Amino acid sequence: MASTLFRTIQIHPFSLYPTAICRRRNGVLYCTMKSTQTQTATQEKQQPPKVKVSQHTQSKTLDKITRDYEAIIGIETHVQLSTLTKAFCSCPYNYGSQPNTSICPICMGLPGALPVLNSKVIEFAVKLGLALNCKLSLNSKFDRKQYFYPDLPKGYQISQFDIPIATGGYIDLDLPLEFGGGHRKFGITRVHMEEDAGKLLHSGNGDYSQVDLNRAGVPLLEIVSEPDMRTGIEAAEYAAELQRVVRYLGVSNGNMQEGSLRCDVNVSIRPVGQSEFGTKVEIKNLNSFSSINRAIDFEISRQALLHTQGHDDQIVQETRLWEEGAQKTVTMRKKEGLADYRYFPEPDLPEVILTQEYVDGIRNSLPELPEMKRRRYEKMGLSMQDVLFLANDVNVAEYFDATISRGADIKLAANWIMGDIAAYMKNEKLSINEIKLMPEELVELIASIKGGTISGKIGKEILFELLAKGGTVKGLIEEKDLVQIVDPVEIGKMVDKVLSENPKQLEQYRGGKTKLQGFFAGQVMKISKGKANPVLLNKILLEKLNAKS
Amino acid sequence: MGSRTLLMLTNFKFKSSFASSSSKPFYLVKSSPTIRKLSTKTRSSLQPPDVCRLAETARISLAPNEVEEFAPKIRQVIDWFGQLQAVDLDSVEPAFRADTEGDNLREDVPETFENKEALIASVPSYKEPYIKVPKVLNKE
Numbered sequence: 188m189a190s191t192l193f194r195t196i197q198i199h200p201f202s203l204y205p206t207a208i209c210r211r212r213n214g215v216l217y218c219t220m221k222s223t224q225t226q227t228a229t230q231e232k233q234q235p236p237k238v239k240v241s242q243h244t245q246s247k248t249l250d251k252i253t254r255d256y257e258a259i260i261g262i263e264t265h266v267q268l269s270t271l272t273k274a275f276c277s278c279p280y281n282y283g284s285q286p287n288t289s290i291c292p293i294c295m296g297l298p299g300a301l302p303v304l305n306s307k308v309i310e311f312a313v314k315l316g317l318a319l320n321c322k323l324s325l326n327s328k329f330d331r332k333q334y335f336y337p338d339l340p341k342g343y344q345i346s347q348f349d350i351p352i353a354t355g356g357y358i359d360l361d362l363p364l365e366f367g368g369g370h371r372k373f374g375i376t377r378v379h380m381e382e383d384a385g386k387l388l389h390s391g392n393g394d395y396s397q398v399d400l401n402r403a404g405v406p407l408l409e410i411v412s413e414p415d416m417r418t419g420i421e422a423a424e425y426a427a428e429l430q431r432v433v434r435y436l437g438v439s440n441g442n443m444q445e446g447s448l449r450c451d452v453n454v455s456i457r458p459v460g461q462s463e464f465g466t467k468v469e470i471k472n473l474n475s476f477s478s479i480n481r482a483i484d485f486e487i488s489r490q491a492l493l494h495t496q497g498h499d500d501q502i503v504q505e506t507r508l509w510e511e512g513a514q515k516t517v518t519m520r521k522k523e524g525l526a527d528y529r530y531f532p533e534p535d536l537p538e539v540i541l542t543q544e545y546v547d548g549i550r551n552s553l554p555e556l557p558e559m560k561r562r563r564y565e566k567m568g569l570s571m572q573d574v575l576f577l578a579n580d581v582n583v584a585e586y587f588d589a590t591i592s593r594g595a596d597i598k599l600a601a602n603w604i605m606g607d608i609a610a611y612m613k614n615e616k617l618s619i620n621e622i623k624l625m626p627e628e629l630v631e632l633i634a635s636i637k638g639g640t641i642s643g644k645i646g647k648e649i650l651f652e653l654l655a656k657g658g659t660v661k662g663l664i665e666e667k668d669l670v671q672i673v674d675p676v677e678i679g680k681m682v683d684k685v686l687s688e689n690p691k692q693l694e695q696y697r698g699g700k701t702k703l704q705g706f707f708a709g710q711v712m713k714i715s716k717g718k719a720n721p722v723l724l725n726k727i728l729l730e731k732l733n734a735k736s
Numbered sequence: 737m738g739s740r741t742l743l744m745l746t747n748f749k750f751k752s753s754f755a756s757s758s759s760k761p762f763y764l765v766k767s768s769p770t771i772r773k774l775s776t777k778t779r780s781s782l783q784p785p786d787v788c789r790l791a792e793t794a795r796i797s798l799a800p801n802e803v804e805e806f807a808p809k810i811r812q813v814i815d816w817f818g819q820l821q822a823v824d825l826d827s828v829e830p831a832f833r834a835d836t837e838g839d840n841l842r843e844d845v846p847e848t849f850e851n852k853e854a855l856i857a858s859v860p861s862y863k864e865p866y867i868k869v870p871k872v873l874n875k876e
Contacts, residue, residue, distance in 0.1 A: 271844045279846035286865040287856065291849035297858075307844035328832045335795055337869040350832060389871065397866035527793065532833050540838040 252491045256456040259464055260422050260483060261414035264429055265407050266439045267383065267447035268311050274382045274406035275302030275345065282445055286386075286399035294404035296340030301535050308406045309352075309539060311438040312380050313549050315408055316353030318432050318556055319375045325541045327352045329380075329533040334526065337398050338385040346409075348530040351379030352539065359558040360428040364572055366420045373425055374413030383407050408438075414453070414464075419483035423476045426450050431557045435581045443475055450479060454486045456494065465490070465499075469506045470516055482509040486516050560584055567591075573601045576609075582619045589626035595633045603629060607647060611654050623657035624650070631660040640664065642671050645717055672718045678711070678727050681719065685710040686731060696732060704728065782818050785810045 273280055276293035292300040316323050330348040356375035362368055385403035389396050410429065416422045430441035430448055441448040450473050455465040470486060473479050486507070493501050507516040555563075560578040569577070577587050583604065590600045608629075612619060632653070636646045641664060649663045664670060672678060685707055686693055696703040704725070711724055787807045791798045798806065849855070861868040 272842075272846050277842065277845065277847035278849065287867065288852070288865075289848075290852060290855055292855065295855060297855070303840060303842045305844050306841040309841070326832055333793075337872055387869075388866070394871060396869050396871045397863070398869055399866055529793065534834075537835060537840050538833050538838050 249488060249492075252495050253487060255459055256487070256491050256494065257459050258417055258483070258487045259414045259455050259457065259467075260416035260418075261453045262412045262416065262422060262425060263451045263453070264410040264412075264426065265383075265449040266315070266410065266429070266433055266441065267449075268308060268406040268408060269437070269439050269447075270305055270307045270311070270406055272305055272307075273404035274305055274308050274380070275404055276300075278404065280401065280405050282447075284401055286401060289401045290403075294340070295400055296342070296403075302345060302533075304536060304539075305406065308380055309541070310549065311406075311436075312352045312378065312408055313541065313546060314436050314438055314553065315410075315433065316356065316378050317546070317550050317553060318436055319353070319356040319358055319378060319410070321353035321356030321375060321378060323353050323541060323546055324350055325543070325546075326350070327379075327539045329536045329539070330530045331533050332381075332528045332530060334528060336384070336387075337396060338387040338400075338403070340385065340400060340403055344382060344384065345533055345536070346381035347379035351377045352541075353378040358425065358428055358432070360424050361561060361571070361575060362420060362424050363575065368571060371421060371424070373415040373421075376411040376413050378408055378410050381407050381409055419480040419487070422452060422483050423480035426479055427476050428557065431579065431581075435554055435556055437554075443473075452479060452483060454483055454490070456487060456490045458494075466502045466504050468502065468504065468516075470509055471506060471519065472508045472510075474511070478509055478511060481514065482516060485514065489516065554581075557581075567597055569597065569601055573605060576605050577601060580619070586619050586626055590629050590633075593627060593630040595630040596637060599633050599637070600629065603633065603650070607650055608654065611651070622654050624653045625657070628653055628658075628660050635660055635664065639671060639673060639720070641669050642718070642720060644721075645669050645671070648717075668716075669718060671720050672715055673720045673723060675723060675727060678715075678719055678724055679731070681711050681714055682707070682724075682728050682731050684714065693732075704732065707732070782814055782821070785814060 271279060273294055276291050278289045278291050278294055280289060293302060313323060327347060327350045329345050331343040332346045332348065333343040335342055354377045356378070357372055358375060359370065359372050361370055383402050383405040385398050385400040387396055387398055412425065416425060426443075426448070430443075433439040433441040433448070439447055443449070452470045452473065453467050454470060455467040457463065457465040468486060468490070470482050473482055490499075490502050493499055506519045508519045509516050557578050561574050564574040564577060565571070576583075578584050587600060587604055590604075591597050608619075608622070608624070611617075612622060632646055632650065635641050636643050641649075649660065649667075649669065652658070652663065653660065689707070689710065692703050692706060696707075707728055708721075708725055711719055711728065712721075785807065787798070787803050787810060790810075791803070856862060859867050
């Protein structure tokens with residue numbers, strides 16, 4: 188497609204896996220970079236840009252521009268751990284609490300206070316390191332990263348500099364189908380533990396700012412990726428997979444809106460074939476997966492355009508902010524040389540020592556991770572679309588697993604969950620843990636329909652009641668007398684009744700209006716209260732309709 | 737905060753970002769060799785302190801005469817520690833830390849600090865419910 192498309196991903200937990208909306212904006216055009224793996228072999232002969240540039244030609248030019256360059260993207264992610272207490276003190280942390288109510292001398296950095304490490308932080312770090320296939324450092328340490336800023340009470344952040352707890356891993360993911368699908372594997376450079384700073388709010392009138400220290404000292408895991416991503420969608424999916432992993436592991440709720448998952452992206456481009464990297468630009472203020480996608484695509488276009496215009500010296504190493512409203516990146520500040528954080532080992536904290544037994548224990552207790560689930564679902568014969576949907580949310584996957592482990596038909600169970608059940612959850616804004624339909628009952632429902640006890644249509648009707656009020660399938664069938672009628676004699680009687688009660692239509696049918704079969708079928712359904720087996724009904728109806736001619 | 741150490745005064749420069757374009761991450765390259773190479777030389781091999789820069793990074797304001805006055809004194813302290821340069825470290829593995837005890841861990845059990853009012857009261861500039869600070873836009 189030569190025209191430029193502007194896509195958004197909306198990732199709702201319970202709708203069908205990401206929907207894509209394509210838009211073209213007047214005047215400002217964005218291209219999505221094709222990843223090298225999906226580029227077609229044929230090269231189109233490009234037209235040189237014409238003087239009167241129509242949107243169509245302009246988009247072709249932008250396409251050509253971005254095709255000549257390769258984007259190198261790396262992501263630094265901060266994951267806020269869902270421990271009950273902070274990293275170095277016993278203050279609880281609850282998002283949304285009244286400001287400055289969860290504080291103590293330690294997290295406020297008052298003189299004489301000493302940090303004491305929360306054992307859960309190590310546990311979560313090891314869990315994540317293993318889940319990301321990293322090598323764990325059995326001996327690591329904390330360091331002080333020193334700088335002055337109003338939200339940093341101690342004047343330094345306790346972090347890990349040269350010996351992080353985990354290094355050299357990778358993450359597997361599958362790109363959404365509407366972006367071409369495909370499997371990717373991206374490297375993870377390191378994972379380390381550190382503490383969060385407080386929250387800094389800038390006041391309206393501008394001459395002072397405000398600090399809330401509730402968040403100061405909350406444990407974070409920083410995940411640094413290898414610069415393996417090449418397009419906005421790869422980067423966005425990387426972030427989405429990290430969210431999936433941390434939620435599967437239960438180490439964080441991975442919420443970008445709440446700030447428990449924060450991503451900073453580094454983007455540079457280089458002409459295809461060049462081995463040196465281009466100048467790297469950092470992008471901050473990305474609050475959703477779709478912003479990650481769009482910001483990167485914008486930045487790639489911006490840099491590519493500057494390159495082709497001969498202005499690549501205007502691409503400087505800097506931090507830019509993504510402006511959601513304007514849909515563009517803007518300069519935040521130019522980097523005046525690299526910051527000097529004067530790292531040195533944190534003298535108040537001892538070495539972090541892991542034993543092989545400890546690590547093995549955690550490894551054995553890891554749940555089935557998203558990648559494993561996807562591969563297992565694929566092997567079961569589900570389509571990629573089903574796989575991506577079911578494995579996206581750990582609770583949905585568990586529900587599905589519970590259903591099929593009790594013997595339900597795999598494809599039918601997937602269809603029910605992805606269709607009617609997902610629609611219900613979306614309408615009522617419920618999670619799958621909150622619906623009243625239990626997996627056992629879904630199994631029963633599927634079996635009842637498959638076995639012919641009730642018709643598919645009736646099944647859908649009682650599903651709604653089961654979702655809203657619970658109860659058992661057997662109970663509802665009995666209570667409402669829903670058993671399907673499959674006795675041909677009984678159906679025959681009903682057909683006879685309908686035919687005798689509608690002589691005019693019968694005549695019309697015999698006269699050639701065969702469409703009226705549907706009318707008769709409907710009438711039989713009505714008197715049978717929807718219980719007549721449709722297939723049998725139509726068979727008998729047809730016989731009787733054609734018999735007396 | 738615990739002990740202050742004069743390590744802060746030495747001129748170590750570390751790159752802050754790891755998503756760098758070099759093929760080998762900085763931290764995997766042994767960073768201490770600069771000390772080791774000088775192990776046979778004495779005091780004059782250590783770089784003199786850049787007192788202006790040190791004061792800047794520590795956010796301590798010094799008048800020019802104070803800079804002049806302190807520079808030799810700071811240098812003396814560094815050179816005194818510089819005696820360690822004489823130790824032959826060629827066959828010694830770098831230690832992570834100076835102590836030998838490990839683990840001092842705490843269970844993940846919440847405890848509210850009782851006297852939060854005293855904490856708030858000690859804040860010099862407090863505008864309920866926030867700590868009031870001057871507007872600072874750039875980090876460092």
